[in-house]
Amino acid sequence: MFLPAHFTPLWTRPEDSPSSGSYWFAFHADKLLVASGPRGPEIPRLWDGAALPFPIADAHCIGTLNGSLCFAASATAASATDEAGPLPSGFSLDGLRSLFGRLPEELLAVAGRALQVLDFHRTHRFCGSCAAPTKPDDEQRARRCASCGAITYPRIAPAMMVLIKRDAPAGRELLLARGARFPGAFYSALAGFVEPSESIEDCVHRETREEVGVRVRNLRYFGSQSWPFPHSLMIAFVADYDSGEIVCQPGEIVDARWFSLDRLPPLPLPISIARRMINHTIAEVAPDHPAVLGAPNGLNTT
Numbered sequence: 001m002f003l004p005a006h007f008t009p010l011w012t013r014p015e016d017s018p019s020s021g022s023y024w025f026a027f028h029a030d031k032l033l034v035a036s037g038p039r040g041p042e043i044p045r046l047w048d049g050a051a052l053p054f055p056i057a058d059a060h061c062i063g064t065l066n067g068s069l070c071f072a073a074s075a076t077a078a079s080a081t082d083e084a085g086p087l088p089s090g091f092s093l094d095g096l097r098s099l100f101g102r103l104p105e106e107l108l109a110v111a112g113r114a115l116q117v118l119d120f121h122r123t124h125r126f127c128g129s130c131a132a133p134t135k136p137d138d139e140q141r142a143r144r145c146a147s148c149g150a151i152t153y154p155r156i157a158p159a160m161m162v163l164i165k166r167d168a169p170a171g172r173e174l175l176l177a178r179g180a181r182f183p184g185a186f187y188s189a190l191a192g193f194v195e196p197s198e199s200i201e202d203c204v205h206r207e208t209r210e211e212v213g214v215r216v217r218n219l220r221y222f223g224s225q226s227w228p229f230p231h232s233l234m235i236a237f238v239a240d241y242d243s244g245e246i247v248c249q250p251g252e253i254v255d256a257r258w259f260s261l262d263r264l265p266p267l268p269l270p271i272s273i274a275r276r277m278i279n280h281t282i283a284e285v286a287p288d289h290p291a292v293l294g295a296p297n298g299l300n301t302t
Helices: 105-123 200-212 273-283
Strands: 007-009 022-028 031-037 040-042 056-065 068-075 091-095 134-137 142-145 157-168 171-179 190-193 215-227 232-243 253-260
Touching: 007 105, 022 056, 022 105, 056 105, 068 105, 105 215, 157 200, 157 215, 157 273, 171 190, 171 200, 171 273, 190 200, 200 215, 200 232, 200 253, 215 273, 232 273
Parallel strands: 022 068, 157 232
Antiparallel strands: 007 056, 022 031, 031 040, 031 091, 056 068, 134 142, 157 171, 157 190, 171 253, 215 232
């Protein structure tokens, strides 16, 4: 998810707060509270979090969007399985993934930031060194131990993503895979988390060998994207196929194949950097391809 240019990240509420109603990204467990609007789901805009339909245990200012304050808030539920109880008419609780394509991308990106901020504060209430309570550090994006003074920063997990291509006699082909943990049945680029002391480039080469048994060359950086499930930073590359036959890693990859551009499988949603990278790589040789022109998810031109 990409934060919009007109979003200003903050960690504490500024003294000169905007006077307009604020956006409240309120979560119950891992589900976001949305209101029904004339064009679909909306983020509630309220003067005060007390007006939310369930009690709030934790709230943090996370920035401004078009000049309006944005707050991340979480319910008082004792566990992720607690029920929120009946909501007023016009409100619902939805997982972020289920809001892809329904909530504007700029609001989804800010919601992703809200979820990561809440997760950080929830999972770092006690010091990892001495187990004493911590509290938010007003001077930086961190929590400070009240006893030993240790400072903990939000965790970000770097992960590589690589789209492997080859130009065969019949045209460009993409190596796409369906992971065992992918929601739905779409195919995407390969991905994996960076291990300690490993460079992102080394991670690309290791993961491609482990997941599909092939070697790559000519890595080109494509871009990066925050992915709040729960706190990843996807660092994306395009690579050329070098050698090897596809052998799927058991337990990780359900299926992986070379796909020609006229026989593409269902693809990720456009909000993901994976789909943007796939579209870009297709557009290099076929700018009028349906995927590039905005064909719906689930594209299959067979």
